[in-house]
Amino acid sequence: MNDRLPSLRLSSDKIGPRNALRLWREALPQFRTDLNGRCSDDFFVDVSAWLLGSMILCSGHLSSVRLSREPDQLMDGQNHVCLLYVAAGQWQGEIDGYTVRCQAGDILCLDSSHTFHLTSTLSRYVFLILPREALTRLMAKVPSLHGRILRSPSGHVLAAHLDTLSRYVPSLTEDEAGRISRGSLSLIGAALCEIEDSPLSDKTSAPLLPAVRMRVERYIEQNLSSHDLTPDTISRDLGIARSSLYRAFSSLGGISSHIQLRRLDTACELLFHPEEHRSVGELAETLGFESTATFSKAFRRRFGCSPREARTSGVTKLGTIRSMFDAWCQLGETAPTPAPAPKTQTRGRSSEAPRLAAFA
Structure with a gap:
């Protein structure tokens, strides 16, 4: 087969900054987005x-934004892991109560099941979105990823791979992409295994969770199967005031x-794990649900x-990678063609446009 990969492009030069901003926001309903104080014409x-x-795989340039x-x-059904490779520029913000700063060459890991607040400068980036089940099949235990910054040797290898992949992916066929994506997952697994092995006290590789939340999250993971896993029980067993517990979460x-x-x-x-054979009812009991129906x-x-549909098909239906991409394509089909703008309106981002040559 010589079919090229399904692809799309969003360019404010093609449809104008306001139309591009509207489509960009509609394509990212799982995030709150704004321009960090800048005018929409910029x-x-x-x-x-x-x-x-x-x-x-997303790759391109973006002006200063806040996500x-x-x-x-x-609870919107998004269950993805995202790897943000910063090729140029900076991304910084707050994740899990700590400040995160990503420079050119860093890879930031984001987990859609957690909150974050990030602001970027004008940047060139590669953004890889993958379903959590892909990591579950790849690793015996998926480590805590949210807010981790990959700066290890394997992280640098992965960064170089993502940068190269973004340059050559337009010429790949679907068959070639299938083979390369499997290799990409292996590199991702190697980089993430170093996260699992690295100590959380290493602030250069990841932000620390606040002390109370760290203790509570460890307790929750150890007691997921307990039917008595409640705020009152956690407060009592860990000696943490209820007010502190609620504030931490x-x-x-x-x-x-x-x-x-x-x-x-x-x-x-567990449902996606190839070596997990317990029934849905047994999993519900193991994870502390009152009944199979409740679960x-x-x-x-x-x-x-x-749960049975997820196990049979190997994917969940909300927020799947394919449905996300299809939704983007539908937005692209409705993109308007802007009227020619007066020359005076081109000055809005003139301060940034010349700088793009440094990011090519």
Whole structure:
């Protein structure tokens, strides 16, 4: 087969900054987005995206923006891991209570089941979106990724791979992309294994969780199967005041919501694991749900399908990579063609446009 990869492109030079900003926002409903105080006429984006097997690869240039994922968005069915390779420029913000700063050459890991607030300068970047189940099949245990910055030797190898891949992906056929995507996953697995082995006290590789939340999250992971895993129990067993407990998890939608999300996400990982053969009822019992019916109802609400459907098909229905890409393509089909702008309006981003040559 010589079919080229499914792809699309969004360029403010083609459709104008305001139309590009509207489409960019509509393509990212899982985030809150704004221009960090800049005028919409100053917005610049030139980004291309490709469906690369089970992943989406995005690459391009973006003017200064602010992205955030808020607590009220965490139950929207998004269950992805994102790798942001900063090829040029800077991204910084707050993740899990600590400041994160990414320079050119860094890879920042983001988990859609957690909140964050990030601001960028004018940047060139590669953004890889992959489903959590791809990592579950790749690794015996997926480490805590959110907010981690890959700066190890294997991280640098992965960064070089992503940069090279973004340059050559337009010429790949689907067959070639399938083979290369499998190699990409192996490199990702190698880089993430170093996260699992690295100590959390290393602030140069990752932000630390606040002390209270770290203790509580460890306790939750150890007691997911308990039917008595409640805020009162956690407060009593760890000697933490209820007010401190609620405050520590306020950015994640609350302690009860976090327990529910961890149980559901763990269930999803187990359902996709090739060596997991327990029944849905047994998994519900293992993860502390009151009944199979309660588990199935909560699972469907989060992932858009039943646990049995997820196990059979190997994917969940809400926020799948394919559905995300298809939605982007539909937005592209409705993109308007702007009327020619008066010459005076081109001055809006003139201060940034000449700088793009340094990012090519």
